[in-house]
Amino acid sequence: MNKATESDTEGRRERKRRETRERIQQAAMGLFLERGFDATTVDEIAERADVSKRSFFDYFPTKEEVVFAWQDRFADHLMEAIASRPAEEPAVKAVQHGLVSALVSATDERSLALTELVRNTPALRARDHLKYAKLEAKLTEGLKARAKGAAEEQRMRLLAAIVMGALRVGGERWNEQPPGASLEEFAHHFFADFWVTLAAFGEEGSKA
Amino acid sequence: MNKATESDTEGRRERKRRETRERIQQAAMGLFLERGFDATTVDEIAERADVSKRSFFDYFPTKEEVVFAWQDRFADHLMEAIASRPAEEPAVKAVQHGLVSALVSATDERSLALTELVRNTPALRARDHLKYAKLEAKLTEGLKARAKGAAEEQRMRLLAAIVMGALRVGGERWNEQPPGASLEEFAHHFFADFWVTLAAFGEEGSKA
DNA sequence: GATGATCTTGCACTTGGTGCAAACATTCAC
DNA sequence: GTGAATGTTTGCACCAAGTGCAAGATCATC
Numbered sequence: 001m002n003k004a005t006e007s008d009t010e011g012r013r014e015r016k017r018r019e020t021r022e023r024i025q026q027a028a029m030g031l032f033l034e035r036g037f038d039a040t041t042v043d044e045i046a047e048r049a050d051v052s053k054r055s056f057f058d059y060f061p062t063k064e065e066v067v068f069a070w071q072d073r074f075a076d077h078l079m080e081a082i083a084s085r086p087a088e089e090p091a092v093k094a095v096q097h098g099l100v101s102a103l104v105s106a107t108d109e110r111s112l113a114l115t116e117l118v119r120n121t122p123a124l125r126a127r128d129h130l131k132y133a134k135l136e137a138k139l140t141e142g143l144k145a146r147a148k149g150a151a152e153e154q155r156m157r158l159l160a161a162i163v164m165g166a167l168r169v170g171g172e173r174w175n176e177q178p179p180g181a182s183l184e185e186f187a188h189h190f191f192a193d194f195w196v197t198l199a200a201f202g203e204e205g206s207k208a
Numbered sequence: 209m210n211k212a213t214e215s216d217t218e219g220r221r222e223r224k225r226r227e228t229r230e231r232i233q234q235a236a237m238g239l240f241l242e243r244g245f246d247a248t249t250v251d252e253i254a255e256r257a258d259v260s261k262r263s264f265f266d267y268f269p270t271k272e273e274v275v276f277a278w279q280d281r282f283a284d285h286l287m288e289a290i291a292s293r294p295a296e297e298p299a300v301k302a303v304q305h306g307l308v309s310a311l312v313s314a315t316d317e318r319s320l321a322l323t324e325l326v327r328n329t330p331a332l333r334a335r336d337h338l339k340y341a342k343l344e345a346k347l348t349e350g351l352k353a354r355a356k357g358a359a360e361e362q363r364m365r366l367l368a369a370i371v372m373g374a375l376r377v378g379g380e381r382w383n384e385q386p387p388g389a390s391l392e393e394f395a396h397h398f399f400a401d402f403w404v405t406l407a408a409f410g411e412e413g414s415k416a
Numbered sequence: 417g418a419t420g421a422t423c424t425t426g427c428a429c430t431t432g433g434t435g436c437a438a439a440c441a442t443t444c445a446c
Numbered sequence: 447g448t449g450a451a452t453g454t455t456t457g458c459a460c461c462a463a464g465t466g467c468a469a470g471a472t473c474a475t476c
Contacts, residue, residue, distance in 0.1 A: 013422075013473060041462065052425050057464065092413040129337035158405055161377050165369030172365075191413070197366055199410025205300040205403030221442055221453070228454095249431065260456050265433065 024049040028066040037121045075138045078102040082142045100187045136164045232257040236274040245329040283346045286310040290350045344372045
């Protein structure tokens with residue numbers, strides 16, 4: 001059955017299935033970007049991908065899922081990036097650098113179009129926020145893996161939530177940035193400011 | 209012709225409409241809790257509320273909306289609670305106390321059942337997270353109203369995001385609490401710990 | 417090439433949701 | 447009161463998402 005890697009033991013069947021899945025995804029994204037999500041029917045997607053409507057649902061459980069399928073890779077990449085940070089690095093720094101690294105390598109042409117699509121489609125926004133929740137869960141997992149002791153794990157849960165907040169707010173600020181700006185540089189400044197603000201909030205909340 | 213029942217401006221028309229809306233909501237929630245969200249059809253809800261299916265959609269845009277309609281009140285309550293805090297109180301404290309106050313007054317029998325329902329229904333979870341986003345937006349708004357200057361407003365945006373994170377994590381911890389515990393007391397301890405942790409993260413992130 | 421496993425498809429069906437126009441109720445002006 | 451204007455409810459036809467099922471097409475293997 002399934003051996004080590006893809007190309008080695010991938011028979012005709014598996015190859016075709018993968019190809020079909022990609023063809024459907026391609027067809028769907030093309031149509032979504034052309035006419036919008038709501039104005040595209042599953043029948044049309046199936047038509048363009050040259051499969052039946054029934055088969056479409058054999059590859060993707062819902063129409064929405066086609067849009068969000070690729071995003072799973074970001075979470076995985078983030079996990080890797082964090083895991084590969086030196087163990088002695090403080091968690092806050094590890095997560096910052098892991099996040100920026102995953103972000104930089106995920107910012108391609110397609111992603112931007114996707115983001116735009118989601119922003120313009122109310123029906124997709126709810127699902128989009130679920131993605132944040134899933135990402136936060138994965139982030140928590142990744143951070144807990146580095147933690148020692150239960151108390152530390154609790155703190156990591158909190159750190160994940162806070163960093164996700166930073167990610168959302170950072171995204172907003174980034175969108176207000178003039179085009180062509182350096183993402184890494186922006187992120188560096190944003191995080192520097194972020195930690196300072198965090199410390200200020202923390203101190204103010206702690207006293208009295 | 210007894211008009212002076214409670215409100216001068218509410219004629220028969222408006223009263224009936226409000227009553228019908230409440231009847232639908234009641235019928236829907238009853239059925240959802242009895243058999244679950246997915247296993248309840250709009251036809252059944254309409255049947256029990258003694259209106260046509262078509263009329264159901266005249267009162268609620270979607271089946272989901274019936275579940276989330278009441279929750280809007282929480283956001284409003286939170287806004288009020290924050291607005292009514294003394295102006296000289298630091299923002300972090302104002303938001304903490306406002307949140308706890310809104311939370312305490314929102315914890316009734318029905319809300320708990322609702323929360324449970326959402327948790328057990330995948331189809332509702334996405335929408336639930338959208339609710340968090342909306343709440344964060346309102347919170348941002350409420351905090352910015354207290355801010356002076358653009359820099360302060362940016363910090364408030366960040367504070368809103370962070371506090372929403374605290375709300376989510378706090379909710380998780382609260383669910384692990386033995387039943388019968390005091391929500392106010394729990395919140396007090398949680399926030400005390402929260403600010404300290406925040407300060408620690410902030411400091412660690414700031415150095416180097 | 418026969419055989420069993422897997423993939424694809426067509427078809428019928430359920431459900432959520434919308435547009436429309438006719439029927440009905442309420443309000444208000446005379 | 448009569449009647450027009452306006453708002454509400456309903457039935458009906460319709461579209462699109464999604465599912466279960468069974469028959470037919472493909473594929474791996476012996």
